[in-house]
Amino acid sequence: MAGASQQGGFAFDLCKRNEFFEAKGVKHPGFTKTGTTIAGIIFKDGVVLGADTRSTAGTTVADKNCEKIHYIAPNIYCCGAGTAADTENVTGMVASQLELHRYATGAQSRVVTAMTLLKGHLFKYQGHVSAALVLGGVDFRGPHLFTVYPHGSTDSLPYCTMGSGSLNAMAVFESGYKDDLTREEAMDLVARAIRSGIMNDLGSGSNVDLCIITKDGVEYLRNHEYLQAKTYERQFPQKFASGSVPVVRERIYDIKKVVTVVEGEPMDMEA
Amino acid sequence: MQPRPQSHSAALGPGCTGPSLANPTPLAFDQQRQVAQAPSCGAEAFAVDPAALANGQPRKHTTYPYVTGTSVLGITYKDGVLLASDTLGAYGSTKRYKSFDRLRKVNESCIVGAGGELSDFQYIMRLLEELSDDDFCMDDGHTLKPAEVHSYLCRVLYNRRNKMDPLWNSLVVGGFHAGKPFLGTVGMQGTNYTDAHVATGFGNHLARPLMREHHRPDMSEDEATALLHQCLKVCYYRDKNSINKFTIAKVSAEGVTISEPFALETEWRYKLFENPAANAAGAW
Numbered sequence: 244m245a246g247a248s249q250q251g252g253f254a255f256d257l258c259k260r261n262e263f264f265e266a267k268g269v270k271h272p273g274f275t276k277t278g279t280t281i282a283g284i285i286f287k288d289g290v291v292l293g294a295d296t297r298s299t300a301g302t303t304v305a306d307k308n309c310e311k312i313h314y315i316a317p318n319i320y321c322c323g324a325g326t327a328a329d330t331e332n333v334t335g336m337v338a339s340q341l342e343l344h345r346y347a348t349g350a351q352s353r354v355v356t357a358m359t360l361l362k363g364h365l366f367k368y369q370g371h372v373s374a375a376l377v378l379g380g381v382d383f384r385g386p387h388l389f390t391v392y393p394h395g396s397t398d399s400l401p402y403c404t405m406g407s408g409s410l411n412a413m414a415v416f417e418s419g420y421k422d423d424l425t426r427e428e429a430m431d432l433v434a435r436a437i438r439s440g441i442m443n444d445l446g447s448g449s450n451v452d453l454c455i456i457t458k459d460g461v462e463y464l465r466n467h468e469y470l471q472a473k474t475y476e477r478q479f480p481q482k483f484a485s486g487s488v489p490v491v492r493e494r495i496y497d498i499k500k501v502v503t504v505v506e507g508e509p510m511d512m513e514a
Numbered sequence: 515m516q517p518r519p520q521s522h523s524a525a526l527g528p529g530c531t532g533p534s535l536a537n538p539t540p541l542a543f544d545q546q547r548q549v550a551q552a553p554s555c556g557a558e559a560f561a562v563d564p565a566a567l568a569n570g571q572p573r574k575h576t577t578y579p580y581v582t583g584t585s586v587l588g589i590t591y592k593d594g595v596l597l598a599s600d601t602l603g604a605y606g607s608t609k610r611y612k613s614f615d616r617l618r619k620v621n622e623s624c625i626v627g628a629g630g631e632l633s634d635f636q637y638i639m640r641l642l643e644e645l646s647d648d649d650f651c652m653d654d655g656h657t658l659k660p661a662e663v664h665s666y667l668c669r670v671l672y673n674r675r676n677k678m679d680p681l682w683n684s685l686v687v688g689g690f691h692a693g694k695p696f697l698g699t700v701g702m703q704g705t706n707y708t709d710a711h712v713a714t715g716f717g718n719h720l721a722r723p724l725m726r727e728h729h730r731p732d733m734s735e736d737e738a739t740a741l742l743h744q745c746l747k748v749c750y751y752r753d754k755n756s757i758n759k760f761t762i763a764k765v766s767a768e769g770v771t772i773s774e775p776f777a778l779e780t781e782w783r784y785k786l787f788e789n790p791a792a793n794a795a796g797a798w
Contacts, residue, residue: 285786355794384793399794401786410719410752417748418724422785439723 258371278446280408281311281322282416282436283377283388285401286429289457290379290386293433294322295408295441296466297448304448307471312454316341316352317461319380320454321361324406325373325393333374337361354380354387358397366395375405381458408440408447415439430455434468441470521641529641529670529681575679579631581605583616584755585717586627586686587745589729590695590710591738594766595688597627598742601775604755617763619770621646624660624689625763626667629714630702631682638681641670660689660696660765664706672704684714690765713745716753721745735764747778 281294294311297304313321313334319341323330337360341352358378365372376391390403402420404412415436424432430453440447451468454461523530586599603611616635617627620642628635642663649657658666664687674681680702689696698708711725728741742762750756758780763772 358794387793389794397794399790401784410716411723413752414720414723414745414748415727417751418744420784435727439727442726443719443723 278408278444279311279324279406280404280412280437280440280444280447281324281377281406282404282409282412282433282440283322283379283402284416284420284424284429284433285379285386285388286424286426288386288426289381289455290388291426291429291433292320292322292377292379292454292456293437294452295437295447296450296452297441297446298327299446307449308466310452310465312452312463314338315357315378316345316380318382318456318458319352319354319357319378320456320461320463321357321379322377322405324375324377324409329372329374330376333361333364333372334376336364351382352380353382353384354378354389358387358389358391361391362395362397365391365393370394377403377405379454379456381456386456404436404440406440406447408437408444411443412436412440426455426457438468438470521644526677527669527673528666529674530677575677579634579682581610581632582755583614583629583632583635584753585713585715585721585749586616586629586684587717587721587725587742587749588627588686588688588697588699588712589725589733589738589742590688590697590731591733591735592731593695593735594690594764595625595695595697596735596738596742597625597686597688597763597765598746598760599627599629600746600750600756601759601761602755602757603632607755609755609757612757612759613775615761615772617761617772619763619772620663621649621657622769623691623765624658624663624687625765625770625772626663627686627688627763629684634681634683635685638667638670638683638685642666659691660687661691661698663687663689664696664698664700664708667700668704668706671700671702675703686712686714688763688765690767693767695765716756717745717749720748720752724748743778747780750778750780 278297278299279295281292283290283292292312296308296311298306298309309327311322311324311330313323313331315321315334315338321334323334337357340360341357344356345352357380361376361378365374370393373393374391375393378389378391380387388400388403390398390400390405402416404416416432419432419435433453434451437451441449441451449471450466451470453464453467455464521531522528581603583603584600586597588595588597597617599616601613601615602609603614614632616629616632617625618639619625626639626642628638645658645666667685667687671681671683682702684702685700687696687698687700696708697710697712698706699712699714700706710731711722711729713721713725724745725741733741739762746760750758758777759775760778761773761775763770
């Protein structure tokens with residue numbers, strides 16, 4: 244830890260230590276990953292972002308309904324794939340920085356600002372912060388959609404997907420994208436792309452979240468498609484319709500004849 | 515009379531050439547093959563790495579492919595089966611052979627498509643040709659059914675995998691027999707299954723979701739062709755080792771037709787692709 248405070252920048256000695264341990268056969272604890280399908284598309288008036296809701300820890304599903312579309316600013320949202328802790332913290336950090344920036348400037352945040360903050364941070368950590376993001380928003384220059392990779396590179400695209408289900412979702416986008424989509428078409432295309440990831444990728448699952456951002460505001464459709472519904476749900480308490488059980492025999496006892504009711508002192512619970 | 519060429523050794527199993535009564539030699543007792551680098555399929559040993567010829571070195575078999583084909587797609591429709599692939603034999607990242615037929619006919623009711631090492635595919639076609647030639651010479655009206663071809667290829671690939679010398683291919687077998695379409699796939703480890711639509715390689719990630727969404731068993735040939743074109747287009751957009759030159763093979767009650775190579779219309783000029791850094795200095 245000696246290098247960090249004096250020289251500035253990131254000290255990689257702990258990374259060397261981890262590599263040394265791995266070489267010796269010590270397995271470091273697994274982390275919750277979001278094996279994921281996230282996608283975004285620019286339509287005529289704005290951006291539609293979509294994500295699945297499954298969070299995995301190894302081969303177990305850790306969270307069946309997690310939120311992968313993170314708030315960055317009132318007009319900017321970011322989907323995150325990769326290590327869940329990294330995506331949540333890096334987007335939270337940039338959201339805080341942008342809020343302070345808005346107080347300082349008094350103006351609406353720009354999407355490129357969020358993109359620049361994210362890519363600067365991720366590049367500084369050389370890919371060790373495993374966050375693959377789809378950043379979308381609308382500012383005074385219009386709608387923007389960027390992908391940010393864990394090593395810090397970015398792409399500016401009209402449609403993009405990230406995560407383990409990205410190829411499945413991209414297949415749907417490549418078949419369905421055209422210039423100047425309407426809002427309904429864009430929502431439908433993103434939902435279909437996320438559903439393609441959910442159905443065809445083991446790391447993605449559960450439900451579809453959508454977030455539509457236009458210059459007039461944000462519509463966050465949490466669980467826009469709830470694909471997790473069970474076919475049969477048990478009612479609690481269980482109610483059986485009268486007549487559904489055949490009565491074989493009926494016997495009625497008058498208990499008062501065999502039981503004596505005695506009033507008594509309450510038990511002493513102190514001892 | 516000379517013995518006819520045999521692609522199988524009864525002792526070593528399907529897919530391995532050698533004297534038909536060869537004893538499979540355990541590694542420790544190498545009587546016939548003194549050279550460490552002799553391949554188990556019975557071919558002549560050839561020196562590749564002089565250092566590895568030293569005694570005590572383990573036998574080395576196929577460790578990675580050289581000239582490769584990418585995905586093969588297959589779907590069944592109402593009257594038959596369609597297979598599709600591009601015509602590229604890539605040498606690593608180089609697009610070296612641009613007219614390689616990766617879809618081949620086995621007999622009038624069966625076609626095979628392959629991705630992976632193309633020399634191994636040519637060997638597999640030789641095995642299948644020898645079987646078809648045997649059928650022809652027998653002249654009893656029977657030919658290999660598509661399910662039989664599929665089963666045979668599973669055994670060949672699994673046997674070679676057990677010898678730690680795999681045929682580095684992902685195969686798709688399509689056929690039409692007794693009025694019913696057949697479509698199956700075999701991997702290089704011998705993993706195999708049959709389904710209404712299959713894909714190998716990148717096609718699994720890019721084409722399979724579209725097939726699951728749009729495929730119906732009673733599709734017409736035009737609908738099936740349109741779906742395959744859509745899948746081929748997406749595979750060309752997103753697979754690095756592919757070219758815009760495809761063939762489609764059809765098996766139906768009328769027999770086998772393999773189309774001439776064709777190209778698909780691609781769209782590269784969406785408005786937002788141009789000048790991506792317009793609003794974002796430093797982005798691309």
